[in-house]
Amino acid sequence: MSRGTLFDKVWDAHTVGVLPSGQTQLFIGLHLIHEVTSPQAFAMLRERELKVLFPDRTIATVDHIIPTNNRDRPLLDSLAEEMMQSLEQNCQENDITFYPVGSGNQGIVHVIAPEQGWTQPGMTIACGDSHTSTHGAFGAIAFGIGTSQVRDVLASQTLALAKLKVRRVEVNGVLNPGVYAKDVILHIIRKLGVKGGVGYAYEFAGTTFEQMSMEERMTVCNMSIEGGARCGYINPDPVTFDYLHGRDAAPKGTDWDAAIAWWKSIASDRDAEYDDVVIFDAVDISPTITWGITPGQGIGVTEQVPTPEEMVEEERAIAAEAYRYMDLQPGNPIQGTKVDVCFIGSCTNGRISDLREAAKFAKDRHVAPGVKAFVVPGSERVKKQAEAEGLDKIFESAGFEWREAGCSMCLAMNPDKLQGRELSASSSNRNFKGRQGSSSGRTLLMSPAMVVAAAVTGQVTDVRELL
Template structure:
């Protein structure tokens, strides 16, 4: 009887061969590209006289450098305009599908592929972006890769990779009101550490995940990389299939039934053997906020910044650095920390369900005086749907800015940047030093609902009091 995990099955099905290094040459079913990590890769192909082997398996969009307020071309930022033109030229000359601004399909690469049904169970997916693990929510094995690997996939549709171990992360029970998928993954990373997943794929399972919608699962898988895991995934089920059915690139008619039967066959077996298993109780997870300079430095909103004595020796050095950089004292309550900027968006939390939850908090309230708060939909489709539902009006009436689709202030390779020592409540995925565009800017990661609560209160606030 088979004892395989989904990871094992998908890996085996996509193995082309074993390389002299011992690595697997793995076929990549879908390659997603954007404007930041692809120009050099295409240049390397041209230098070698190579062509894109399977252009129909590559899809491009623009997201990182896109302004979210004024999108008139040419962009004010000349480097951004050059990168934009390079992607347009490379996609056109290589017959690659490109979802440009104004196409109705442009957006963050990890938002547009799922919403169009490009992402499907059993796939191998690669993209020159760390958070490609997002696509694992569908039961795909998805890797973030570097520029030289982007070149390799364009040229050969394969990657040289060492096979990973598999850790099952089981979460059971119901989340309490005011606790969201973002809190789960911040709690997992806080518990296991930012290096805890090195060498592993994370399989997320348990009754909590069984009850989640696809966008919640995407949020968790998105940040698997922040816990050190190379990828994260959830086994496909009826929720997956209901989400995919009828989408642009989903199988149709008789092909649909065949696809579902195959997708069911690649799930982890009931008796699958794992390299490690970690179990959490959903009711133990509070609304979680990062206080430091890594996603692993998180605490419950009603808790205090840890003291050195509460930390392991390994964690104390980075904690000392974080205290100083963040200007937070050991033992200080995180709730009540004053905020300057509130950002709702990113490939972690820029989908329609994220905006709905934030809008529930914003509705009938006002952004606090002196706070810059803005909402950036993850794609043009998300923006359109949000406007059809009137979410944009709720945000604008509350004092938020409503923007165009893009990565925005997640990593600030665009005009959306922190200034000086500003401190941000952000629904994105990284709180590294300088991450949001200012070398001294500070980032607190939290759920979109928590960001909305911070916006209306002007400080870190327990969203459970507003739900």
């Protein structure tokens, strides 16, 4: 019985049945695939002599392993070339829509699906990538899944999942200048913890999210998984509808009117019941940066690296590990920390609005000596739009490298990697040990504007000083 939340309504609408395990067999409306987690899944289908059940509900692109500079085929990395060829062949054999390099539609899977209108309210969406939660910004229920589950969706268009509890995460008020959606989600994860959302779907609500653009909402939902939540979503509203109207895969004509009516009906009811509610005030959020080795180890940029005495007992062991790995001293300010590499991009912050905001701070400034800085658009469409607006020239004049679309250094399954103990100011989503391609490399997560501030000063800097 639905309790009136969007999560419950969408879950119930897509329930095929309840399995003996107690899990729900859930129909998946849209399946997104890429070159990393799909080859093994297709191989499993062949072993069982199975076909893709609904190829028209599957969209494919290349993003993780694709280089962002030299993309000539065959790729220099033989394994990457093999993965590319496997995806190309699997899509061709199974009549799956595929967006290759040069098509004008290639890019990070969580960027291209929304910008083309494939992602819509009320959907269930799955992808073999943990940041599939991004699509919840549209009022969809979107899950990252493993390779065996990719196989299951290809073969049956369903997943076996345990139903989640729902926590309403409410933020109200107007964000201060220099504070962005990235700061909001880093603040939430800091307060609730990286395990705080385990077993939950997060419904982001309140006036702060209502005022956000769709791209800002995607940033927030993208990092739901970093707070332990299996998915995060925002109720669809006129901002959602305006964004989708006229996009390639969005409904047209009378279908559009019917879609709007359906989308409105699935929004959480005013009297919806939640398993938990937490409330934050936007005015309390400042430019936020991670100092440690989990996205929950974050502080305001003007704060000091926390001391063990400031932490609850269960946080002290991983904090001690973070001090050693990051080479930061508890009690010292994070501002002034020298950076080596500055990266703007990823499925968190590689959209056109992210690049526009970053360019404002790069204009008439220059990357500090000794710092490598580069910008990677989230898709070929984003790159084309940015170049039409002259953003590439602003970045290049400021000393940033301007790259092709892809995941780049976020996961570093491509040539974009940290070297040795380099410290990166990154607009991506994870700061785990070794995350950006070096087993000893270090990552500080922050907004794109904060990355520019670090790039032009050569150290962690409060972006508000550049306003």
